[in-house]
Amino acid sequence: MTGRAWLPWMVAALALLAGLATALWRGLPPTPGPAPERPRVSGEFTLLDASGQRVAWSQLNHRRQLVFFGFTNCPEACPTTLMNASRALAESGSAERDTRILFISVDPERDTPQAVGAYVRNFGPAVTGMTGDAAGIAAAAAAFHVFYEKMPPMPDGGYMVNHSAALFLLGTSDDMLEIIPYGATAAEIAAALARNR
Secondary structure, three states: OOOOOOHEEEEEEHHHHHHHHHHHHOOOOOOOOOOOOOOOOHHHHEEEOOOOOEHHHHHOOOOOOEEEEEOOOOOOHHHHHHHHHHHHHHHHHHHHHEEEEEEEOOOOOOOHHHHHHHHHHHOOOOEEEEEHHHHHHHHHHOOOOOOOEEEOOOOOOOOOOEOOOOEEEEEEEEEEEEEEEOOOHHHHHHHHHHHHO
């Protein structure tokens, strides 16, 4: 071949070699080493329990729990999620006897400790309710990267709170085992608990 007649052949050969190298690389087993660490809940905040006592996150954490942010006047998302989570624990039986459902209010104006305490009693003994002042709730939400927003008043003077509605499954080291999306059934929550034992 004369001149630059060899150039297309060289380009084709290089492309073939690159393709073979990529295929070989993809077929290699993963490099041994420690698995990546799960994200953890970080930050300190203080809330109020149903009796009005101040409780720090350091007194609530380090145990297996499902954490959910909501508000007691929530018409659907909150009661449905808490009911399904309670059913999931019941279906899991003794395997989840020590798992707690922690409900944290994002409505400090209306959700007094007494209101939250009365609300969570509707969902069984596994549910613990917490509220707080605006700063405490904001710090708790920030630690979990939860969004919430008070909506404009309705004609009757009431209001809704728009908020993240996922369930956070935490392990005993505050590691985020799984984020269970809103709408999960009791069976789906039970399955998430089972695969993260």
